[in-house]
Amino acid sequence: MAFGAQELRVLRRALALALNPSPVSAEDVQDCLRLAESLDEAMGESARLRDFLMADLARYRAALPGSVTGYLTLLDEALAAGHRPGADDLSALRALRGNPAAAALLARCAPRQATPAVTLPAARTHLHALPGGKPPQKPAPRPAPADPAPPADPKRPIPTPGEVFPRRKPTPPPAGSRHHLAAG
Template sequence: MPMPYGFRGGMAFSADELRVLRRALAAALQPTPHTTGAQDAPAGYDAEGAQEVQEYLRLAGAVDEAAREGGRLRAFLLADLARYRAALPGSASGYLGQLQEALAAGYDPGPADLAALRALCARRQGPVESARRTALLRRCESLAERSVRARLCALPGGRATGEPEAEPASRPAPSPQPKAPRPGRPVPTPGEVFPPRRKPAPPPAARSA
């Protein structure tokens, strides 16, 4: 029976199961009358074709059962990891071991894991343990960032790099344009715009003389 492997739906097959799987793939690529169940199949192929069909059906059922078992195993491991995380800091050793096992199986750490690792790194411990916790925190931060970027790329209009969009270059302010004269109004002459200055009148003493 295929066995579930890891968090991402992987499966491990035995040698006999792989042989059946190869025959099923070959029959799918090049179907024959006895594998398709055609009515005009030769009589000599009836027993062999029925046996192969039964093997395909058994393998399909085993794969379905392994997929269900993989889902149950994933739920159990995640629940176990959550229990260790809730019991921190007393369960630090068990939590770190469970987290490393989950990461090796393809688990993407969440915000709760990052917060728990930061709290564990802030506590006093020896240099070896401190380096171990810091390295695990950096690894989880990198995996969490990659997971967020992948989800953003899957959204419509998502950016592949996760970098902010560049601001558009500022355009120069347009220079003021001279106002056009209103229609129906004559253009003023220079004399109207700048009237001549009048000479000042002489003082009264100069007029009496």
């Protein structure tokens, strides 16, 4: 997740207020609420996409060994997104360990005995609240949207991201064909 310059200013101000409480302006409160709303929305979308990835991974795992290439690609993507492999993933990788890519993923997923302690660097500067401001005021309620349009077809379900943006599956070269690359 990336923050813009304005979002970073709001975040810094919110952190400063958390460390050193002081009166804040209504504008600061509104900025913090908008930032929190944006973060909640981004986290919700991230969780939704992770759920779709996990569902795809389960489908490919159920179709093993025929879907080994797609399964290993999806598992690699899931691991990169922070997925911790479960017992199903580990047993599937053990069954496929003859495949070099599966063996590499199994080595990457195997439970480690001891995890190293994480050391965080000391802060370079301390955050301080900015002077001034008023006591926090209750934010103004958002106006309700005008009469929302009814759905175009209430019987038709909303498509999933997987249906809207289908994955391209790698295709192996045709059997018996040899590809020669010429350097020139």
